[in-house]
Amino acid sequence: MIFWQIWRFIAPGLYQHEQRVAVPFAILSSVCFLGGAAFGYFVVFPPAFRFFTGYASATLSPLPTVKEYFSLCLRLLIAFGVIFELPVFMVLLSKVGIVNANFLRRHRKYAFLLAFVIAAIVTPTPDVVNQVLMGGPLVVLYEISIGAVWLFGRKPCAGFADDQNEE
Numbered sequence: 001m002i003f004w005q006i007w008r009f010i011a012p013g014l015y016q017h018e019q020r021v022a023v024p025f026a027i028l029s030s031v032c033f034l035g036g037a038a039f040g041y042f043v044v045f046p047p048a049f050r051f052f053t054g055y056a057s058a059t060l061s062p063l064p065t066v067k068e069y070f071s072l073c074l075r076l077l078i079a080f081g082v083i084f085e086l087p088v089f090m091v092l093l094s095k096v097g098i099v100n101a102n103f104l105r106r107h108r109k110y111a112f113l114l115a116f117v118i119a120a121i122v123t124p125t126p127d128v129v130n131q132v133l134m135g136g137p138l139v140v141l142y143e144i145s146i147g148a149v150w151l152f153g154r155k156p157c158a159g160f161a162d163d164q165n166e167e
Contacts, residue, residue, distance in 0.1 A: 003026070036080040089145075104142070119135035
């Protein structure tokens with residue numbers, strides 16, 4: 001609903017060709033966010049919650065409050081929704097001219113390392129399983145980003161000798 005209100009405010013100030021680009025971008029961005037939130041809820045949330053309740057013993061009984069439950073759930077939904085925006089964000093950076101497919105390919109190893117560092121920081125649980133459940137999709141999304149930038153990104157100009165030599 002908030003996004004719709006923002007769009008209704010911005011749309012009258014855009015030219016027709018700008019609106020034609022913005023609408024698919026907004027739809028794809030929303031689909032990616034919702035897909036990431038669904039992945040976080042259905043795939044990552046159950047092991048994360050099991051991790052927190054795994055400290056139960058004969059003398060210790062986990063009693064999570066609704067606030068703690070929703071806090072964990074909300075953090076995972078937002079975190080995974082945002083990381084699933086990576087391909088859309090990379091295509092946007094490509095359209096602006098900041099990155100291209102060759103740049104992303106060359107820096108793949110740094111991106112993989114950064115994916116798991118981000119996963120270690122963002123995941124609400126310190127266990128390795130949830131960090132891999134976030135780092136793995138980040139790596140896959142980075143690879144999808146390379147393909148999306150190659151397909152939809154701005155094509156390099158003739159003046160970029162570095163890009164032409166590597167293709």
